[in-house]
Amino acid sequence: MGYVAMSKDNENDDAMSDEEVADLAATILQNIPGVGPKTAEKLLESEFSDLEKVVNAAPEELAEAIPGFSVSKAEEVISAAKQLHQDIADGTVDPSGKAKRSKRKKVVEPDPDIHELPPAQEIKESEIRTTLETGLDREREKIGVLAGPKWLTRFERARIVGARALQISMGAPILIDAKKAPKSLFALAETELKDGRLPMTVRRTLPTGEYFDISLSTLLKNTRLD
Numbered sequence: 100m101g102y103v104a105m106s107k108d109n110e111n112d113d114a115m116s117d118e119e120v121a122d123l124a125a126t127i128l129q130n131i132p133g134v135g136p137k138t139a140e141k142l143l144e145s146e147f148s149d150l151e152k153v154v155n156a157a158p159e160e161l162a163e164a165i166p167g168f169s170v171s172k173a174e175e176v177i178s179a180a181k182q183l184h185q186d187i188a189d190g191t192v193d194p195s196g197k198a199k200r201s202k203r204k205k206v207v208e209p210d211p212d213i214h215e216l217p218p219a220q221e222i223k224e225s226e227i228r229t230t231l232e233t234g235l236d237r238e239r240e241k242i243g244v245l246a247g248p249k250w251l252t253r254f255e256r257a258r259i260v261g262a263r264a265l266q267i268s269m270g271a272p273i274l275i276d277a278k279k280a281p282k283s284l285f286a287l288a289e290t291e292l293k294d295g296r297l298p299m300t301v302r303r304t305l306p307t308g309e310y311f312d313i314s315l316s317t318l319l320k321n322t323r324l325d
Contacts, residue, residue: 124149130192132179133172141165150187153180244318245311246303251322255301256292259315263288263297293324 127150128139145164147153153161154177161173168176186192239245251259264284267273273280273287274296281287291297297315304310 127183128153131176131183133176134179138165150180150184153177154184242317242321244313246305246313249318249321251301251315251318255318256322256324259292259297259299259301260285260288262299263291292319295319 125136125139125143128134128142129136131150131153134142142148142153142165147156147161147164156173156177158170158173158177161177162168162170165173183192239249242249264287267284267287274291275287275294281290295316299315300312301315301318302310302312
């Protein structure tokens with residue numbers, strides 16, 4: 100029975116039992132690439148019960164003996180069995196079908212290189228900020244708008260037009276040519292606003308209660324009134 104039969108020839112105390120012989124045969128067959136536990140069991144139950152018999156089998160006979168095997172599958176298994184048989188004969192694989200592992204020498208790692216580093220540079224103290232002023236704050240101060248957008252909001256525009264219409268209704272002098280002025284008070288006030296004739300100041304108050312008075316003419320420079 101090939102490698103298994105040779106184990107049975109020894110009649111001394113170290114002889115393998117029938118169960119051990121069957122287990123060894125199953126182990127060797129399972130180490131054939133393409134043969135799993137179920138296929139190995141089918142081989143053991145057939146006439147191809149050890150490695151040598153599989154090696155010497157005809158593909159057609161093996162395919163006929165093992166349910167589910169095609170001739171091409173049988174050819175692959177026979178080819179793999181021949182390779183395993185050769186590996187066992189060469190001693191690269193033991194009879195149990197396991198590849199022998201060569202002992203590797205422990206690689207001695209060299210000591211790490213020692214490099215002399217220059218002394219650490221003196222850490223400079225971070226610049227102490229003495230003011231909370233930002234670039235936006237400086238821009239606001241430059242154009243004269245210290246709070247809110249640099250243009251006239253639509254709410255401020257509505258209040259200005261309403262306040263100016265009330266002034267005109269109470270007899271305030273008209274600041275544009277009366278011949279070209281609209282008859283409607285609100286239209287007249289709107290025309291004066293667009294013409295930049297209103298000497299008014301817009302007060303903007305922050306949530307903190309702080310307020311800033313901004314010239315209307317300053318806001319009109321950045322406001323579209325069309």
